[in-house]
Amino acid sequence: MKVKPDLSFWKLWNISFGFFGVQIAYALQSANISRIFATLGADPHNLSYFWILPPLAGIVIQPIIGSASDKTWTRFGRRIPYLFVGSLFAVIVMCLLPNAGSFGMIASTAMIFGLVSLMFLDTSINMAMQPFKMLVGDMVNEKQKGLAYSIQSFLCNAGSLVGYLFPFIFTWIGISNVADKGTVPDSVIYSFYIGAAILILCVIYTSVKVKEMPPKEFESFHGITANEKTEKSDFISLLLNAPKVFWSVGLVQFFCWAAFMYMWTYTNGAIADTVWHTTDSQSSHYQEAGNWVGILFAVQAIGSVLWAMVLPLFKSRKLGYSLSLVLGGLGFVSTLFFTDQHLLFVSYFLMGCAWAAMLAMPFTILTNSISGRNMGAYLGLFNGTICIPQIVAAILGGTLLKLVGGRQVDMLVLAGILLFAGAAFVFLIKETTVTQEE
Numbered sequence: 001m002k003v004k005p006d007l008s009f010w011k012l013w014n015i016s017f018g019f020f021g022v023q024i025a026y027a028l029q030s031a032n033i034s035r036i037f038a039t040l041g042a043d044p045h046n047l048s049y050f051w052i053l054p055p056l057a058g059i060v061i062q063p064i065i066g067s068a069s070d071k072t073w074t075r076f077g078r079r080i081p082y083l084f085v086g087s088l089f090a091v092i093v094m095c096l097l098p099n100a101g102s103f104g105m106i107a108s109t110a111m112i113f114g115l116v117s118l119m120f121l122d123t124s125i126n127m128a129m130q131p132f133k134m135l136v137g138d139m140v141n142e143k144q145k146g147l148a149y150s151i152q153s154f155l156c157n158a159g160s161l162v163g164y165l166f167p168f169i170f171t172w173i174g175i176s177n178v179a180d181k182g183t184v185p186d187s188v189i190y191s192f193y194i195g196a197a198i199l200i201l202c203v204i205y206t207s208v209k210v211k212e213m214p215p216k217e218f219e220s221f222h223g224i225t226a227n228e229k230t231e232k233s234d235f236i237s238l239l240l241n242a243p244k245v246f247w248s249v250g251l252v253q254f255f256c257w258a259a260f261m262y263m264w265t266y267t268n269g270a271i272a273d274t275v276w277h278t279t280d281s282q283s284s285h286y287q288e289a290g291n292w293v294g295i296l297f298a299v300q301a302i303g304s305v306l307w308a309m310v311l312p313l314f315k316s317r318k319l320g321y322s323l324s325l326v327l328g329g330l331g332f333v334s335t336l337f338f339t340d341q342h343l344l345f346v347s348y349f350l351m352g353c354a355w356a357a358m359l360a361m362p363f364t365i366l367t368n369s370i371s372g373r374n375m376g377a378y379l380g381l382f383n384g385t386i387c388i389p390q391i392v393a394a395i396l397g398g399t400l401l402k403l404v405g406g407r408q409v410d411m412l413v414l415a416g417i418l419l420f421a422g423a424a425f426v427f428l429i430k431e432t433t434v435t436q437e438e
Contacts, residue, residue: 002220003141004139004140004141005141006141006143006144007139007140007144012140012144012147012148012151013151014205014206014209014210015132015135015136015139015140015148015206015210016132016135016136016148016151016152016155016206017155017202017205017206017209018083018087018128018132018202018203018205018206018207019129019132019152019155019156019159019202020155020156020158020159020198020202021087021159021198021199021200021201021202021203022083022087022090022125022128022129022132022159022199022202022203023155023156023157023158023159023160023163024159024160024162024163024195024198024199025090025094025121025125025163025195025196025199026125026129026159026160026163027159027160027161027162027163027164027297027301028094028163028166028191028192028195029054029118029121029122029125030264030297031163031164031167031264031293031294031297032098032167032188032191032192032290033050033051033118033264034050034051034264034265034266034267034268034269035188035268035287035290035293036097036098036100036114036184036188037050037111037114038268038269038281038286039179039182039183039184039185039281039282039287040100040110040111040114040182040184041111041182041281042111046398048261048262048265048393048394048395048396048397048398048401049394049395049397049398050115050118050394051261051264051265051390051393051394051397052391052394052395053115053118053119053122054118054119054122054390055122055261055386055387055388055390055391055394056387056391057119057122057123057126058122058126058383058386058387059383059384059387059388059391061123061126061127062126062130062379062380062383062387063235063377063380063381063383063384064380065082065086065126065127065130065131065376065380066130066134066375066376066377066378066379066380066381066383067235067376067377067380068082068376069082069131069134069376070374070375070376070377073214073215076207077210077211077212078138078212079131079132079134079135079138079212079376080131080135080206080207080210080212082127082128082130082131083127083128083129083131083132083203083206083207084128084203084204084207085127086124086125086126086127086128086129086131087124087128087199087200087203088124088200089120089123089124089127090121090124090125090128090196090199091196091197091199091200093117093120093121093124094121094192094193094195094196094199095192095193095196096117097114097117097118097121097192098184098188098189098191098192099184099189100113100114100117100184110182126383128203130376130379130380130383131376132152133152133363133379134375134376134379135210135212136148136149136152136363136367137367137375137376137379138212138213138218138375139212139213142368145364145367145368146312146360146364149359149360149363149364150308150312150360152359153304153305153308153356153359153360154305154308156359157301157302157304157305157308157352157355157356157359158301158305160297160298160300160301160304161298161301161302161305162195162198163191163195164293164294164295164297164298164301165294165295165298166190166191166194166195166294167185167187167188167191167290167291167294168291168292168294168295170186170187170190170191171187171291175187175190177284177287177288177291178284178287181282185287187291188290235377235381238374238377238378238381239381242378242381243369243370243432244430244432245365245366245369245429245430245431245432246366246369246370246378246382248425248428248429248430249362249365249366249385249429250382250384250385251425251428252321252325252362252422252425252426252429253358253362253385253386253389253422254385254388254389254392254422255389255418255419255421255422255425256325256354256358256389256418256419256422257358257385257386257387257389257390257393258389258390258392258393258415258418259328259329259332259354259415259416259418259419259422260355260358260415261389261390261393261394261397262393262397262411262412262414262415262418263332263351263412263415265394265397265411266397266401266408266409266411266412267293267296267297267412268286268289268290268293269408270335270407270408270409270411270412271289271292271293271296271335271341271344271409272285272286272289272290273407273408273409274335274338274339274409275289275292275339275340275341275344276288276289292341296344296345296347296348297348299345299348299349299352300348300349300351300352300355301352301355302349302352303348303349303350303351303352303353303355303356304352304353304355304356304359305352305356306352307324307327307352307353307356307357308356308359308360311324311356311357311360311361317361317364317365317431318426318427318429318431320357320361321357321361321426321429322423322424322426322427323423324353324354324356324357324358324361325354325357325419325420325422325423325426326419326420326423327350327353327354328350328351328352328353328354328355328416328419329354329416329417329418329419329420329423330350330416331346331347331348331349331350331351331352331353331354331416332347332351332412332413332415332416332419333412333413333416333417334346334347334350335347335409335412335413336409336410336412336413354419362382362385363379365429365431366378366379366382367379368431368432369431369432397411400414
């Protein structure tokens with residue numbers, strides 16, 4: 001099997017640059033969905049149910065996109081057509097979703113419209129996001145893979161930072177941050193518009209700059225034989241033959257992504273209650289808290305960027321992974337005690353440490369243990385370890401909120417406990433390579 005050549009820094013950068021725009025869209029969704037549906041009139045105990053659709057879309061779409069792109073060869077490449085089409089749909093939906101309450105519909109109809117828009121938005125974001133991870137697996141050699149995923153992590157967090165800050169910035173320059181009952185403020189609507197424009201420009205840049213390997217070259221670099229090309233690889237067979245590390249990393253992922261699901265769902269209500277002392281989603285204080293959520297998530301992104309620079313210094317990858325999750329857990333638990341909006345910077349910076357590890361570690365460990373032939377399918381299936389915990393967390397969210405007494409900040413404490421559990425299970429991971437597995 002031929003060894004893939006080293007790529008220049010800028011080639012590695014170009015492979016992942018479109019991810020910057022995709023992540024802006026994802027950040028806008030993450031930071032504002034609970035705010036949008038609360039503004040439309042959703043009960044806090046039902047908020048987590050609105051978050052079932054995004055991971056449900058991901059668990060269906062990403063394996064299909066991964067498997068289909070493994071078998072796709074066009075003059076535009078094998079992964080790029082999927083990320084481009086996904087981004088185009090995301091742009092359209094980003095212009096519709098924040099207007100759910102502005103089309104003269106009654107509240108229940110507006111909420112249904114918002115739910116359908118959310119489903120299409122997350123489906124299209126998933127379709128656009130997954131090919132970037134596959135491109136690194138396809139085009140980058142083992143030596144540079146850590147750098148490539150670090151670049152992707154940086155662009156991911158930079159995109160998050162921009163997306164999280166947009167509503168705050170638009171409010172600061174004078175765009176209205178309050179609106180009539182049942183409608184979303186202009187500061188949020190314009191954020192989605194600008195995010196959509198940046199998304200499509202970034203994806204066009206990557207589509208133009210990146211040239212994927214032609215089929216024969218790809219096969220020679222990944223050691224794919226004629227017999228392997230004709231083998232049937234259904235999802236069940238792939239799961240049955242998945243390397244052990246697929247499952248051990250997946251167990252850690254379960255606790256991590258359930259924790260962050262609760263961060264996205266309950267941060268707005270939690271800090272509105274503990275810092276602004278309101279639970280009224282129609283009040284100006286609640287919307288002010290919504291803007292501050294963007295600031296806190298931006299701090300989390302900064303923490304993630306900085307901690308991503310520290311992670312390679314750990315001689316033990318598992319120690320760095322586990323410590324990152326412990327720090328994130330401490331950040332979640334500290335939200336119970338910090339009632340000053342600026343002290344929460346510490347909490348969300350620590351959460352960023354966990355996020356940095358979650359973005360880089362699992363994919364580096366997994367792609368080292370699987371062959372190129374089914375890279376896309378396996379990465380799509382591995383997305384189940386991201387989506388399933390979010391679905392479970394969303395289904396249980398309302399019940400758990402009642403059990404902890406109805407205060408949304410207690411759900412953030414629960415998220416911290418989940419990260420501590422994930423940190424413990426990191427030490428069950430036994431890293432392997434393709435040759436070791438074979």
